[in-house]
Amino acid sequence: xxxxxxxxxxxxxxxxxxxxxxxxxxxxxxxxxxxxxxxxxxxxxxxxxxxxxxxxxxxxxxxxxxxxxxxxxxxxxxxxxxxxxxxxxxxxxxxxxxxxxxxxxxxxxxxxxxxxxxxxxxxxxxxxxxxxxxxxxxxxxxxxxxxxxxxxxxxxxxxxxxxxxxxxxxxxxxxxxxxxxxxxxxxxxxxxxxxxxxxxxxxxxxxxxxxxxxxxxxxxxxxxxxxxxxxxxxxxxxxxxxxxxxxxxxxxxxxxxxxxxxxxxxxxxxxxxxxxxxxxxxxxxxxxxxxxxxxxxxxxxxxxxxxxxxxxxxxxxxxxxxxxxxxxxxxxxxxxxxxxxxxxxxxxxxxxxxxxxxxxxxxxxxxxxxxxxxxxxxxxxxxxxxxxxxxxxxxxxxxxxxxxxxxxxxxxxxx
Numbered sequence: 001x002x003x004x005x006x007x008x009x010x011x012x013x014x015x016x017x018x019x020x021x022x023x024x025x026x027x028x029x030x031x032x033x034x035x036x037x038x039x040x041x042x043x044x045x046x047x048x049x050x051x052x053x054x055x056x057x058x059x060x061x062x063x064x065x066x067x068x069x070x071x072x073x074x075x076x077x078x079x080x081x082x083x084x085x086x087x088x089x090x091x092x093x094x095x096x097x098x099x100x101x102x103x104x105x106x107x108x109x110x111x112x113x114x115x116x117x118x119x120x121x122x123x124x125x126x127x128x129x130x131x132x133x134x135x136x137x138x139x140x141x142x143x144x145x146x147x148x149x150x151x152x153x154x155x156x157x158x159x160x161x162x163x164x165x166x167x168x169x170x171x172x173x174x175x176x177x178x179x180x181x182x183x184x185x186x187x188x189x190x191x192x193x194x195x196x197x198x199x200x201x202x203x204x205x206x207x208x209x210x211x212x213x214x215x216x217x218x219x220x221x222x223x224x225x226x227x228x229x230x231x232x233x234x235x236x237x238x239x240x241x242x243x244x245x246x247x248x249x250x251x252x253x254x255x256x257x258x259x260x261x262x263x264x265x266x267x268x269x270x271x272x273x274x275x276x277x278x279x280x281x282x283x284x285x286x287x288x289x290x291x292x293x294x295x296x297x298x299x300x301x302x303x304x305x306x307x308x309x310x311x312x313x314x315x316x317x318x319x320x321x322x323x324x325x326x327x328x329x330x331x332x333x334x335x336x337x338x339x340x341x342x343x344x345x346x347x348x349x350x351x352x353x354x355x356x357x358x359x360x361x362x363x364x365x366x367x368x369x370x371x372x373x374x375x376x377x378x379x380x381x382x383x384x385x386x387x388x389x390x391x392x393x394x395x396x397x398x399x400x401x402x403x404x405x406x407x408x409x410x411x412x413x414x415x
Contacts, residue, residue: 023367067405073395112140154252188211221269
């Protein structure tokens with residue numbers, strides 16, 4: 001793609017037109033067009049439905065040429081992401097975090113939560129303070145806390161030294177420090193005090209995300225139902241009423257026909273439209289056939305594709321950190337040095353999209369689960385997650401193999 005390089009600066013033209021195959025909101029428009037005015041989408045749809053003379057300012061718009069067969073998709077949205085390109089969100093260091101932010105935006109993930117991991121109170125508060133700042137700068141959409149109220153039995157890459165039973169005093173401190181920027185939090189529902197924790201989260205507009213749990217089917221079902229009821233009754237503007245499930249299958253017991261555990265409950269709740277499940281469809285955390293099966297069972301509208309990416313995303317094999325824990329990446333797979341547990345992902349969200357399509361899931365469904373559904377989880381459907389008039393001008397351009405050729409964020413070309 002030739003145009004993005006020319007306009008990858010703050011001086012990008014105020015009116016731009018891109019033509020290609022649009023994939024958004026579950027639909028494919030072969031001969032599509034997106035018209036950009038400043039940082040907003042003025043039109044998105046069939047090219048023959050756009051009359052430049054009918055849209056003020058577009059008579060002399062820059063028309064950006066893209067190669068034949070290019071896809072135009074909405075900016076990708078990741079609700080579970082720990083970093084990339086050597087940058088690490090759990091560490092709470094500003095230079096490292098900004099490095100990750102820049103990489104993620106340029107890789108096509110134009111909106112994401114900064115995910116932290118289980119750590120000492122002081123580290124959590126320091127990280128929260130930093131990400132509040134980055135949210136206010138418009139670089140990050142919010143904060144995701146993966147812990148510390150998680151199961152020891154299913155801690156995965158979480159440091160067991162800092163795992164806690166739900167502590168409402170600490171939770172109030174974290175919520176207060178986040179100043180409304182804490183979007184989601186992973187918790188284990190079987191821990192003592194978890195019900196009160198869910199009530200506290202929902203009363204502050206924080207979406208509970210069930211995960212890193214050793215609970216049974218009944219406990220998972222009841223907790224997700226309570227979380228949903230709490231979110232609905234709280235009625236915060238811009239907050240979804242649906243709880244989520246942190247990386248389904250990972251960090252929880254496998255489903256057994258006589259002891260179904262949380263997996264069966266999460267699948268049922270998602271199929272009923274009462275919860276949204278995360279899938280790390282990177283070929284490491286889940287087999288491709290598992291990914292395809294979940295899409296068939298619960299539908300794309302109840303799935304969010306996530307990366308769970310850590311600092312090594314976008315880089316070669318080697319030694320890295322996930323918060324306080326050393327990690328080794330070999331053949332693209334990150335594992336915790338101390339235990340050998342999988343320690344997050346090394347793919348970008350566009351990589352995950354490509355692998356999910358390769359698993360046999362239809363492209364419109366995949367794009368929906370990487371854009372519209374996570375946008376809804378964040379309560380941002382009127383701002384991001386699609387190519388529609390009035391939404392933020394976040395556009396990812398790929399070739400026919402879904403390889404990145406250009407990224408626009410807020411009407412500005414980044415790559």
